[in-house]
Amino acid sequence: MGNYWNPEIECMSREDMRALQSERLIDVVTRVYENVPHYRAKMDAIGLKPSDIRSIDDLCKLPFTTKQDLRDTYPYGMFAVPMDEVNRIHASSGTTGKQTVVGYTANDLEVWDDVVARAITSVGGGKKDFFHVSYGYGLFTGGLGLHGGATKVGASVIPVSTGNTKRQVQILKDFGSTIISCTPSYALYIAETMEEMGVTPDDIHLKAGFFGAEPWTEEMRREIERRLGLKAYDIYGLSEIMGPGVACECSEQAGMHVAEDHFIPEIIDPDTGEVLPDGAEGELVFTCVTKEALPLIRYRTRDIAKLNVEPCKCGRTTVRMCKPRGRSDDMLIIRGVNVFPSQVESVLLELGFAAPHYQLIVDRVDNHDTLEILVEMDASFFSDTVAGIEKKERQIRNMLDSTLQIAASVKLVEPKSLGRTEGKSVHVIDKRKLID
Incomplete structure (x- = not known):
């Protein structure tokens, strides 16, 4: 049996959970109809009144919410409380169009801390841990989200934030960090830096890590666990819904x-x-039934996933979501075939002789889609013969062709020639968007 932060909720029967969700859904629909003009207009447009929502079975009657709704009402038009009740504001990076702005009341922040506390407790974390936060602090929800939950369970929080990776490694070694949180790609960058510094997993004290904010594969999980000497857990969240802690794996690592x-x-x-x-x-869709400042209804995440309602071996009965396979808006359609960057990552890690640093470059030549995959070589075979490198390129290309079901050009590039980042990695450059 696992460790529980709130066993009454985490082990609740499905019938009782549905009853609780129904009660809270009815309440939130009334609140947004009365307090958010954008929602009232959307519901009025389809002839739907709050009284039409009587249980969770009526959830499908409600209109979807998208990121565009948040942009159309920028910055605070979707808030359901007066601004003097908003205690904190976060926002997305805004790399495409306007930022999406999210807000939290004091109670929202308590709920956020609580769900992250559940996650930390479920993997055995608690008061005796040193919690190393390598997510960015600021408008991004990662740093403060994990910080709040770790504080709530009583851990000693080390708010390192991102950047200065050699310093990160020194802190891991000297401060006795036992749990780390960051993006999975940054976890591998830390491992790479450790190796350069001559620091081994035996020199640090990590037992667990929470990794999220970007898609990652089971192969990448094993790579992180091997190189950092810990158990790697997937944590899921998005700013619009709450931030990290919307879902998280327990010690069973069998879904979030x-x-x-x-x-x-x-x-x-x-x-x-x-x-x-x-x-x-x-596509995964979420409805926020307790959030006060920004209670989104049927928000389309664009993440591609599955749900599992079977009870977990840990004893929890809450529904589990699988690791997202990618995003519907990140999925590439190349010559009629669906391609996810995570498929490339799986192949590289399965082969074992290429680092999981890669980039897909999609272009269109004479109305024909082309796919070039740049793969960063592992330093251990960079000095290999030309014939040896060509052989490895063929192996990667053949396995990618079989996995992706389309032909791709593969080019091995020098170690560390592809960009590193403490945040989300950019794995796709789609030049077709520039010319369509």
């Missing part, structure tokens, strides 16, 4: 438990919007 007393998940067909049955893969 959704805090579904606060966030109701659905899986829909991304093309039709139809709700799909349990176990089907599709």
Whole structure:
């Protein structure tokens, strides 16, 4: 059995959970209708009144919310409380269009701390731990989100933030950090830096890590665990819903438990919007039923995932979501074939002789889509013969062709020639968007 922060909720029967969700859904629909003009207009447009929502079975009647709704009402038009009740504001990076602005009341921040505390407790974390936060602090929700939950469980929080990786390694070694949180790609960068500094996993004290904010594979999990000497757990969240802690793996590493007393998940067909049955893969949608400042209704995450309602071996009964396979808006359609960057990562890690640093460059030549994959060589075979490098290129290309079901050009490049980042990695350059 696992460790519980709130066993009454985490082990609640499915019937009782649905009853709680129904009660909270009815309340939040009334609140947004009365306090958010944008939602009232959307519901009025389809002839839907709050009184039409009587249980969770009526959730599908409600209109979807998208990131565009937040941009159209920028910055505070979707807030459901007066601004003097908003205690904190976060925002997305705004790399495409306007930033999406999110807000939290004092109670929202308490809930956020609580769901992150559940995650930390579920993997055995607590008062005796030194919690090393390598997510960025500021408008990004990662740093402060993990910080708050770690503080709530009583851990000693080390707010390192991002950057200066050699200093990060020195702190891991000297301060006795036992749990780390950062993006999975940055975890590998830390491991790489450790190796350059002559620091081994035996020289540090890490037992667990929470990694999220970008898609990552099971192969990457094993690589992180091997090189950092810890157990790697997936934590999921997005600013619009709350931040990290919306869902997280327990010690079983068998799917992420959704805090579904606060966030109701659905899986829909991304093309039709139809709700799909349990176990089907599709786009993940969330409804916030307890959030006060920004209670989003049926928010389309664009993440491709599955839900599992079976009880976990840890004893929790909350629904579990699988690791997202990618995003519907990150999925590439190349010559009619769906391609996810995570498929490339899986191949590279399975082969073992290439670093999981790669970039997909998609272009269109004479109305024909082309795909070039740049793969960073591992330093251990960079000095190999030309014939040896060509052989490895062929091996990678053949395995990628089989996995992706399309032909791709593969080019091995020098170690560390592809950019490193403490935040989310950029794995795709789609030049077609520049010319379409």
